[in-house]
Amino acid sequence: MREVKVGLCGLGTVGSGVFNVVSRNLEAINTRSNCQISIAQVGCRRDNKDCDMSAVNITRDIFDVAKNPDIDIVVELIGGTTVALELVMLSLENGKHVVTANKALIAEHGMAIFAYAESRGLMVCYEAAVAGGIPIIKALREGLSANRINWLAGIINGTTNFILSEMDTKGREFADVLSEAQAKGYAEADPTFDVEGIDASHKLAILASIAFSMPLSLDGLFTDGITQLEPQDVAYARELGYVIKHLGIARRSASGIELRVHPTLVPERSLIAGVSDVSNAIMVNADAVGTTLFYGPGAGAEPTASAVIADIVDIARVLDSYPDSWVPPLGCHSSVLQECTLMAIEDVETSFYIRFSALDKPGVLSDITKIMGDTGISIEAIIQREQPAGERYVNVIILTNVTKEKCLNEAVAQIEQLETVRGQVSFIRVEYLDQL
Numbered sequence: 001m002r003e004v005k006v007g008l009c010g011l012g013t014v015g016s017g018v019f020n021v022v023s024r025n026l027e028a029i030n031t032r033s034n035c036q037i038s039i040a041q042v043g044c045r046r047d048n049k050d051c052d053m054s055a056v057n058i059t060r061d062i063f064d065v066a067k068n069p070d071i072d073i074v075v076e077l078i079g080g081t082t083v084a085l086e087l088v089m090l091s092l093e094n095g096k097h098v099v100t101a102n103k104a105l106i107a108e109h110g111m112a113i114f115a116y117a118e119s120r121g122l123m124v125c126y127e128a129a130v131a132g133g134i135p136i137i138k139a140l141r142e143g144l145s146a147n148r149i150n151w152l153a154g155i156i157n158g159t160t161n162f163i164l165s166e167m168d169t170k171g172r173e174f175a176d177v178l179s180e181a182q183a184k185g186y187a188e189a190d191p192t193f194d195v196e197g198i199d200a201s202h203k204l205a206i207l208a209s210i211a212f213s214m215p216l217s218l219d220g221l222f223t224d225g226i227t228q229l230e231p232q233d234v235a236y237a238r239e240l241g242y243v244i245k246h247l248g249i250a251r252r253s254a255s256g257i258e259l260r261v262h263p264t265l266v267p268e269r270s271l272i273a274g275v276s277d278v279s280n281a282i283m284v285n286a287d288a289v290g291t292t293l294f295y296g297p298g299a300g301a302e303p304t305a306s307a308v309i310a311d312i313v314d315i316a317r318v319l320d321s322y323p324d325s326w327v328p329p330l331g332c333h334s335s336v337l338q339e340c341t342l343m344a345i346e347d348v349e350t351s352f353y354i355r356f357s358a359l360d361k362p363g364v365l366s367d368i369t370k371i372m373g374d375t376g377i378s379i380e381a382i383i384q385r386e387q388p389a390g391e392r393y394v395n396v397i398i399l400t401n402v403t404k405e406k407c408l409n410e411a412v413a414q415i416e417q418l419e420t421v422r423g424q425v426s427f428i429r430v431e432y433l434d435q436l
């Protein structure tokens, strides 16, 4: 059997997962790849107590791995976009194929990395960069290659889903759940990437690029996280029959492509509403197949290792074949990728959940419904919540029908001007996702 030597760079949560799963399942991995795969060198700043490194060649300089003439595949699991980019480029320069789980690196520098790899006749694989253990890159690039993809929408950050699930079902505090997500190895090194939606925007850019055959770019991608979300909105959403999920949405329409990441109300009877804990789920709607749902663990050591090792196996299987027969990184040849017009968020049409605090006196609601009518917004449901005795203001919650976001912004500005309304109006977008 052909020998395939892997150099593992990074021995944190994912690196240790890769090391342990390879050690545990080596026989099956070799059978499936029809190669003899080994981790020939590990580059890491320090040992990991979860891994038995007694028989391993270790270097404290990851660039040694990129330059090691024995290595066929370099696995980049150090994260970040500076040293990681240098490592990947140096590995390619030295004739190594590359596997990475680094979504920021692929979203920001993917085009340059793929171009360089192509010029060198090498592969760069990144299944683990999106949705942890779910093989969504393979599904989009290969399984759905017969289809024109209309839209995809998904829970693509495990940490935020974990936080929202715990807030919803156990009423836990945001900060407390985030600490637990960090301890479990779900969160990014800088957890603001998770809770501000940046990690999800990197993943959405990658999914959209494959789905719509467009170059990777973060420009024009609307990003909002969950830090402004109030526990009362999670509770009100439940009362109305919805669950708040942090979604990445990519949709193709006659007006262009929508790319947006934000908290979203979804009907509680939809399948995606039931996706809890660190799980991810991606719905893909395409013309031939209809709507499909891909579900599984979105973060964590071994689920992510599962995707990394699948990439190693994929490379090992075709290592000696002609590069033209390989699946291109974005599903089609780079020369046919086309820039697309991205829609501004103000032009996107959705339904909205709105909450504000209004004086409890006659005529207030009619002023508000008049504003909604004047700005062309149709109301789907409205509820007014009783406040404790002595409180003169009440919470008003409105669900709208589908409207352009610029109309909603106009209505919000006018409502905030009313003397009977206190403070700001908060709103959250609502999606029905084909009711799947």
Ligand code: HSE
Binding pocket: 129, 131, 132, 156, 157, 158, 159, 160, 186, 187, 188, 194, 199, 298, 299, 300
């Ligand atoms: N921090 C990421 C998440 C890890 O929580 O989803 C997996 O990409």
